[in-house]
Amino acid sequence: MIRLDGxxxxxxxxxxxxxxxxxxxxxxxxxxxxxxxxxxxxxxxVLNLSIRLDRGSYALDGLATAGVRGRPxxxxxxxxxxxxxxxxxxxxxSVLKNILAGRLGRWNGARAARIFLAPPESLIExxxxxxxxxxxxxxxxxxxxxxxxxxRQRVAIARAIFQDAxxxxxxxxVASLDPSRAEEILSLLVASSKQDGRTLIVSIHQPALAxxxxxxxxxxxxxxxxxxxxxxxxxxxxxxxxxxGVEDRDVxxxxxxxxxxxxxxxxxxxxxxxxxxxxxxxxxDV
Amino acid sequence: xxVGDRASSRYIAVAAGLAILVAAFVGSEFRPGALxxxxxxxxxxxxxxxxxxxxxxxxxxxxxxxxxxxxVAIAAVGTFCAVLVGLPLGILGSRIVSQGALFAEGEARSHxxxxxxxxxxxxxxxFFRSIPELIWAIVFVRILGLGPAPAITAFAIAxxxxxxxxxxxxxxxxxxAPVAALEAAGAARLPAFLWGVxxxxxxxxxxxxxxxxxxxxxxxxxxxxxxxxxxxxxxEISVQDYLWNxxxxxxxxxxxxxxxxxxxxxxVRSWIE
Amino acid sequence: MRRDAAVERQGASIExxxxxxxxxxxxxxxxxLRLRPGDLFNAQTIDSARSxxxxxWPPRLDLAILGKAGKGILETLSISIAGTFIGALxxxxxxxxxxxxxxxxxxxxxxxxxxxxxxxxxxxxxxARLIANVLRTVPYFVWAILFWFMVGLGxxxxxLAIGVHTGGVFARLYSTALDxxxxxxxxxxxxxxxxxxxxxLYGMLPAARSALTAYTLYRWEVxxxxxxxxxxxxxxxxxxxxSYSIGxxxxxxxxxxxxxxxxxxxxxxxxxxxxRRALL
Numbered sequence: 001m002i003r004l005d006g007x008x009x010x011x012x013x014x015x016x017x018x019x020x021x022x023x024x025x026x027x028x029x030x031x032x033x034x035x036x037x038x039x040x041x042x043x044x045x046v047l048n049l050s051i052r053l054d055r056g057s058y059a060l061d062g063l064a065t066a067g068v069r070g071r072p073x074x075x076x077x078x079x080x081x082x083x084x085x086x087x088x089x090x091x092x093x094s095v096l097k098n099i100l101a102g103r104l105g106r107w108n109g110a111r112a113a114r115i116f117l118a119p120p121e122s123l124i125e126x127x128x129x130x131x132x133x134x135x136x137x138x139x140x141x142x143x144x145x146x147x148x149x150x151x152r153q154r155v156a157i158a159r160a161i162f163q164d165a166x167x168x169x170x171x172x173x174v175a176s177l178d179p180s181r182a183e184e185i186l187s188l189l190v191a192s193s194k195q196d197g198r199t200l201i202v203s204i205h206q207p208a209l210a211x212x213x214x215x216x217x218x219x220x221x222x223x224x225x226x227x228x229x230x231x232x233x234x235x236x237x238x239x240x241x242x243x244x245g246v247e248d249r250d251v252x253x254x255x256x257x258x259x260x261x262x263x264x265x266x267x268x269x270x271x272x273x274x275x276x277x278x279x280x281x282x283x284x285d286v
Numbered sequence: 287x288x289v290g291d292r293a294s295s296r297y298i299a300v301a302a303g304l305a306i307l308v309a310a311f312v313g314s315e316f317r318p319g320a321l322x323x324x325x326x327x328x329x330x331x332x333x334x335x336x337x338x339x340x341x342x343x344x345x346x347x348x349x350x351x352x353x354x355x356x357x358v359a360i361a362a363v364g365t366f367c368a369v370l371v372g373l374p375l376g377i378l379g380s381r382i383v384s385q386g387a388l389f390a391e392g393e394a395r396s397h398x399x400x401x402x403x404x405x406x407x408x409x410x411x412x413f414f415r416s417i418p419e420l421i422w423a424i425v426f427v428r429i430l431g432l433g434p435a436p437a438i439t440a441f442a443i444a445x446x447x448x449x450x451x452x453x454x455x456x457x458x459x460x461x462x463a464p465v466a467a468l469e470a471a472g473a474a475r476l477p478a479f480l481w482g483v484x485x486x487x488x489x490x491x492x493x494x495x496x497x498x499x500x501x502x503x504x505x506x507x508x509x510x511x512x513x514x515x516x517x518x519x520x521x522e523i524s525v526q527d528y529l530w531n532x533x534x535x536x537x538x539x540x541x542x543x544x545x546x547x548x549x550x551x552x553x554v555r556s557w558i559e
Numbered sequence: 560m561r562r563d564a565a566v567e568r569q570g571a572s573i574e575x576x577x578x579x580x581x582x583x584x585x586x587x588x589x590x591x592l593r594l595r596p597g598d599l600f601n602a603q604t605i606d607s608a609r610s611x612x613x614x615x616w617p618p619r620l621d622l623a624i625l626g627k628a629g630k631g632i633l634e635t636l637s638i639s640i641a642g643t644f645i646g647a648l649x650x651x652x653x654x655x656x657x658x659x660x661x662x663x664x665x666x667x668x669x670x671x672x673x674x675x676x677x678x679x680x681x682x683x684x685x686x687a688r689l690i691a692n693v694l695r696t697v698p699y700f701v702w703a704i705l706f707w708f709m710v711g712l713g714x715x716x717x718x719l720a721i722g723v724h725t726g727g728v729f730a731r732l733y734s735t736a737l738d739x740x741x742x743x744x745x746x747x748x749x750x751x752x753x754x755x756x757x758x759x760l761y762g763m764l765p766a767a768r769s770a771l772t773a774y775t776l777y778r779w780e781v782x783x784x785x786x787x788x789x790x791x792x793x794x795x796x797x798x799x800x801x802s803y804s805i806g807x808x809x810x811x812x813x814x815x816x817x818x819x820x821x822x823x824x825x826x827x828x829x830x831x832x833x834x835r836r837a838l839l
Contacts, residue, residue, distance in 0.1 A: 075472065077472035082467065090482055104471060104478065109474065112480060113477075113480060163471055307641075310640035313634060317710065321710055359591045416821045418785070418820070424801070424802060424805055434592045488574075507698060511791065518700075540698070554577070
C-alpha cells in the first residue's frame, strides 16, 4: 500500500523527518507512537501528499509520488483520507456538507458546485448512513460549529469514511479525550477499517491504547523509526527509551516550532494571535 | 534624554496639528460672524418661516412617495450590480486564489500571470473606489442621459471597488486549516474555495453588503441632485423654485426612508452574523 | 424521523430564503425602474462613451487648469479637515448623553436615583439621540443648501454641512464605543462614589481613546470624498470645478480634476493610516 524509503524532510533549519523506512501492506492497522515533536504529523502530511520529501522516496499504491502534480496528484490525494488533529472541518457548513466534502477530490468543478447548491437525495442517503455509523444521524442538518468538540471530531471521521479512501490516517484522534471516549473513537476507526478493508494508520500518545487496538506498533523518535514491531512484542523498556527525556524535548520543540514558519498549524496559531491583538477597527455601523 | 525627546516630538506633533487645523479653517473661509451675526439670524428666521406649513396634499405626497421608491430601487439594483463587480475583484484581488496562499505546498503556484491578475484586480478596484460615486454619476449622466441608468452604473463601479477591497480582506481572514484539509483529500482549487473558504466568510460578506446598501440609499438620494431621478431630484426641483415647504416634507420622508432601511438592514445583519 | 430532518433542515435554508428574497427585491426594483439592459449597451451609449473616453485623454495640463486644480485640492482638503474637526466637537458634546451606559442601562444607573431624576435621565438621553439622528440622517447635501442660504456660497457652508452631518455620525459612533467598554472598572469607580462625569472622564475616556481616534480618522477618509462632491451644490473645491467642466463639455480639464480627486483621496487614506499607526 505505502512504501517510504529513506524519507526525510526539513523545515528551514529543523529536521522534522530524518530518515524513515516504512512499508505498510493493504488492510494493515498500524499505530504510530512517539513523544510530541517526533515527526508524526510531518509523516502524515507526507503520506497524504500535502508536503513533499526533501530526501528519499514515497510510493503510494505502487505510484512513485515524486514530481506528480495537477490532476494525478489530486487523484492520488483522494485515495488517502486524513482525520486531522484539530478536526479541521468547515464550521459554517452543515454536518451533511462537511461529510459530502470528503468526495470533493472525485468531482469536477461543475459537479462540486451543483452538489454544493443542492445535494442530490442519493448522496444525502449515503451521508446519512455514514453519519449513523458515527452516531450523528440526528445532527445531519446542523451547523458544524454549533456542535461540541467531540461531535466535530466525529464529523471529521465521518468525512474520512465517506471519502471512501484506501488509506485512512488519523493524527492524534484521542489526544484530548477521557479514557472511555478514547476507546469509543478507536473502536469506531478500527471497525471502519475492518468493515471496508481499509488500511489504517493512527498516531497515539498513549502506548497502552496502541498495544490494545493495533497489531503493529511503530515507534518514532526525532524523525527516525525507533522500532517497528508486532504489538505484543513492544515492551516497557522500549517505550521508556522512546519517551526518555521527553520534558527537555518538549521545551526544545516549542523553540524549534517557532522557527518553522512554514507549518500550517503554526500559521493558524499566528492568525489566532493576530485576531486577538487586532481591535475591531472597521466601524460598519455608521 | 529619551523622555525629553519624546516629549518635544510630541509638542511638535501637536503644534503641527494645530497649524494644519488653523490652515484648514482659513482655507475653508471660515467666518463664524456670518453664522451668528444679526443678518444671518434674520435670514435664518425668514428662511425657517418659509418652511411652514409643510406641503402635505395627496397629489404631492404620491409624487414624492414614488420618488422615494425610485431612490430605494436605484440603490438596490445598484448594490446588486456592485456585487457583480465586487465579487470577481475581491476573489482575484485576494491572495487566496491568485497566489495560492491557503493551498498546500505541492500545489502552490505563484505564477507571473496570476500575480498580474492579482495586481490588476487590486489596481482596478482602487481606481474605481477612489472617485466618489457622485462624481461617477455626473460623468455617466453625460454618457447615458438622465434617469436611473447612470446612477446604477456609478454604484456598480464605485461600490464594486469598495466591495472588492472588503471582500478580499474578508476572504483572507478565512482559516486556512479546513481548506488545506479539503485539498489534502484531493479537492481542486475552485471546489476547495467554494466548499472551504466561501462558507467561512459568506455571512460577513453579506453583512457588509447590507451595510453598503444602506450607504447606497443615502447616496442614491443625492444622485437625484445630478439628474438620476428619485427623491433627490424632487428636492432639487423644489430648492430651485424656493418651495421650502415642499423641501421640508421631502427631507422628512428621506429621513424616514433612511431610518427604515437602517433598521431593516440592522435586523438582517444581526440575523446573518 | 423524516419530519425531524425536515425541521432541522430549516436552519440551513434560512440563508436560502434570505438570498431568494434579496433576489426578488432586486428584480422587483428593476421592473419598477423599467430598466432594460438594452438601454445601457446600445450603439448610441457605446458611441458616446467612446467619444468621452477619447476626449478625456490627454488631460489638460496648462498652468491655468493646474492652478485651479491646486486651489481646489487645498479647498477640498480644508473643508474635510475643518468639517471633521467641527464634527468631532459636536460628537464629543453629544456623546455622553447618547451613551446608554451612562444614562439608561446597566448597573451604573441602577437603583441609584429617585424616579424623577431617572425620568430626567431618560428624557435627556432620548433628546440627545434624536438630535444626533436628525443631524446624521439629513444628508450633507441638504445641510449644505441650508447653510448656503444662511452664509452664502463658498467653502464655509460646505465645512459647516460636513461638520454638522459628521457630528451626528460621531455622536452615534463615539457613544457606541463607550457602551462597548468593559463595565467592571466603571462599576468599581461608581462604587467608590464617583459621579457620572468622573466615570466619563476617568473611566470611559481613557479606555475608549483609541477607538475614538480610529473612528475620527476613518471618518476623515469618508469626509474627503464628501467634500470633493459638495462643490456640485456650490460649496467650492474640486467638485465645483468638476461639475463646471462637465457642464462646459471640457473633458480635458475634467480628466485633470478627476486625477486630482484620485490623488487626494489616496493621499488622505495613506495619511490617515499613518496617523493611526503612530497614535495607536
